Amino acid sequence: MPHAERPKTIVTRKLPDHVEARMTELFDVEFNAGDVPMTADQLKDAVARAEVFVPTVTDDITADILASAGPQLKLLANFGVGVDHIDLAAARAHDILVTNTPGVLTEDTADMVMALIISVPRRLAEGEKLVRAGEWQGWGPTGMLGHRVNGKRLGIVGMGRIGQAVARRARGFGIQVDYHNRRRLPEAVEQTLEANWRENLDDMLADIDILSINCPYTPDTHHLLNEKRLGLLGKDVYVINAARGEIIDEEALTDALEQGAIAGAGLDVYENEPHIGERLLALDNVVLLPHLGSATFEGREAMGDKVIANIRIWADGHRPPDQVLEGWA
Numbered sequence: 001m002p003h004a005e006r007p008k009t010i011v012t013r014k015l016p017d018h019v020e021a022r023m024t025e026l027f028d029v030e031f032n033a034g035d036v037p038m039t040a041d042q043l044k045d046a047v048a049r050a051e052v053f054v055p056t057v058t059d060d061i062t063a064d065i066l067a068s069a070g071p072q073l074k075l076l077a078n079f080g081v082g083v084d085h086i087d088l089a090a091a092r093a094h095d096i097l098v099t100n101t102p103g104v105l106t107e108d109t110a111d112m113v114m115a116l117i118i119s120v121p122r123r124l125a126e127g128e129k130l131v132r133a134g135e136w137q138g139w140g141p142t143g144m145l146g147h148r149v150n151g152k153r154l155g156i157v158g159m160g161r162i163g164q165a166v167a168r169r170a171r172g173f174g175i176q177v178d179y180h181n182r183r184r185l186p187e188a189v190e191q192t193l194e195a196n197w198r199e200n201l202d203d204m205l206a207d208i209d210i211l212s213i214n215c216p217y218t219p220d221t222h223h224l225l226n227e228k229r230l231g232l233l234g235k236d237v238y239v240i241n242a243a244r245g246e247i248i249d250e251e252a253l254t255d256a257l258e259q260g261a262i263a264g265a266g267l268d269v270y271e272n273e274p275h276i277g278e279r280l281l282a283l284d285n286v287v288l289l290p291h292l293g294s295a296t297f298e299g300r301e302a303m304g305d306k307v308i309a310n311i312r313i314w315a316d317g318h319r320p321p322d323q324v325l326e327g328w329a
């Protein structure tokens with residue numbers, strides 16, 4: 001059965017102009033022009049009034065927030081692919097569908113991972129800081145040496161869309177690819193990607209030069225890279241994370257970096273965004289980015305278009321194309 005023709009839609013953050021303009025044409029929509037993340041009370045007020053709610057990664061949609069949902073709230077159309085900030089069981093208990101925006105940010109996120117894979121071993125951020133500080137004394141045969149990436153072995157944890165896009169790029173740079181994923185990829189896909197499945201994560205960690213985290217954050221992947229697993233990495237290994245901060249025990253990672261137990265890290269995500277620990281900020285052997293994975297004009301517009309398509313198709317009485325099911329990861 002079709003839902004309201006212009007469903008009451010509340011969006012928690014400022015979206016690209018094109019997306020907001022189209023939403024205004026189609027829905028009875030409230031935006032957040034100030035773009036300040038909503039407080040818990042504001043989120044509760046919004047879910048109490050909306051038929052469709054559009055959150056982002058900065059909104060913690062807990063069972064407590066959803067307890068305030070009015071019976072009219074039927075669709076949570078997330079702007080973003082990761083839905084770890086949404087209590088899916090609570091949404092289901094309230095009969096609320098959840099959708100996300102898969103596919104359209106794969107290439108941008110993989111580009112950012114690849115940028116970190118190059119930047120950290122080749123010391124791009126350190127070099128840039130040196131130049132800007134006016135401290136560069138000129139070229140020298142042993143100046144600012146880093147590690148070559150060509151010929152090295154990359155271990156990818158999580159071989160979904162983004163992991164596979166990282167593998168394709170890495171092969172272009174002459175990097176060997178191992179991967180750990182709960183499910184092995186079909187042989188034909190493995191062959192195309194030239195990627196080698198490692199059933200045992202710990203064994204893979206002991207064999208690689210660069211580790212890239214590309215799995216979703218779920219209760220199963222909380223602190224997947226903990227102190228013990230960090231201890232399996234060699235001292236020349238680089239750790240890259242553009243997935244979710246909570247997959248790595250950030251304190252243990254900082255210890256390993258401080259002690260020189262690993263060579264460096266490239267991080268786009270953190271355990272308590274936007275807070276980053278002082279110890280991590282003080283390190284030279286890290287590149288720290290502000291959650292930029294999908295931050296392209298093209299990607300964010302495409303994410304908005306997906307949100308709109310999900311709402312439209314749901315409003316017409318159909319199952320939205322990007323419905324997230326429990327056990328999604």
Ligand code: 8YV
Pocket residue numbers: 055056057058079080081082083105243292293294295
């Ligand atoms: C998004 C992301 O920008 O989509 C995701 O899961 O991590 C980001 O790239 C963000 O989540 C928007 O909600």
